[in-house]
Amino acid sequence: MNPAEAGPQVERRNATAACVEFVQALLERKVVEAVLVPQHVPGAKVVVQTLVTDPSRLEDVDPVAPVLMSNSATMVSSLSFQAPKGRIAAVMRPCEINALVELVKFKQANLDDVIVIGIDCPGTYEPKDYMQIITAHGGPISEQVFESLSRGETPSFDGYELREACRICEHPSPANCQILMALWGADFSSGPVIVPVDEKGREAVDKAGFQSGNLPAHRQQILEKITSERSARGQKILEQFAQRIGSIEGLVDEFAACKKCMNCRAECPICYCRECIFCSPTFVHESNKYLKWARQRKIIKMPVETLLFHLTRLNHMVTSCVGCGQCSSACPNGLPVMELFRTIGSTVQRIFDYVPGRSLEEEPPFTTFREDELEPR
């Protein structure tokens, strides 16, 4: 039997070994009570987040796997908003941490007892592509991914592209974490480098009995190269998209296939409202309303209010969109939701010089105001 069919056998070599040993030590030495970490599901060819308390249950940990089934900021929010009794450590990608920073500012997460372990990110594949890649490859591909990163290159697997959100992502390396797991430029034979970023991180690394590693000398250069390539692509893609939606006709055509299933919203880490107004009775219309609308316009699209849904969501949260692309990945009709939010977001965020995820101190535009601003209107 082909090993992929038997389920992934994570070969503990360079890429994952150091990560596993480190989180294992955090649990064994009781630095934290639990870790949130991505693991392969044996036999299923997917990688999901797991919350682990037993250090022996880390067999299939693989945070290097280039796939992101959902943005874990939402999970850290669930785990921390009521200040749990017990510390947790969470291994997170840059876009997940950026989203978490926004959620903290919206009081949906509390980092007092959370240690964020940020991991360098090469980008991720759509889950269905990832499954095909590891099937073709006969098992997990984290070694290959790490090898590319150590050379400073984006991994590539024949015939597959990273998700567009990742191809235009300007954050190959995490900010706002307590501990960094550096992969870009790291020496392939010695594995990822573990570096504490702040006091809390230093304390955890010490208690775990680990030595703080040294960041590779050419790391900065690699990050600059990757960031500038991706932001150049982003600029091009988003400019083209701005043209496409720059007229009512264009926007309407782009989203004609939207059926308002709201999967995009469900997967968005920033959309934290427990009762979205679009799920509330406000949008349960009297049966007669539909006929009235149809009479007025002669013809209406069903379900109604698909464009209203997107425009409202833009108004409500685009200031904090981190560009993780989970919305586009979640859309059953392949609509360019991430492109819409990043295009509009870049302009709106610029009005307030706000960069989502940049800092825990900067107030999100909607939570504050200045008396002398935005005049004349």
Next chain:
Amino acid sequence: MSDFDPKILGFVCNWCTYAGADLAGTSRIQYPPNIRIIRLMCSGSVDPLYVLKSLLEGADGVLIGGCHPGDCHYTNGNYKARRRIAILKSILRQIGLEDERVVLRWISASEGKRFADTVTEMVGKLKELGPNPLRERWQI
């Protein structure tokens, strides 16, 4: 275009613009009858959703009326409204809808004339712009 009669929806604050509109009426100041008014307790309670819903249903223009800076009965609702409307207008511009269709104006309870002038000015501008193009799109 001359027979185009713009429809305007007004979301106005109970403490200022609503009273201003009332004053315009009781003082018999003439202004075009193109506006329908919805009273809210504060300009800060205008969810951009209301403005969007109006535009998507074919309103040609939307007025949001609030208290002058410093005068909001809830201290800062109008400053919050100003941010929300700035964002809304930026979004409208980016999707090719004229942002002049949406007007946020500070009109106090004593400014009946300012209310009438605002409506007159909006009607003039909307006649220039023509009907809301969204009215013709059923695929929305």
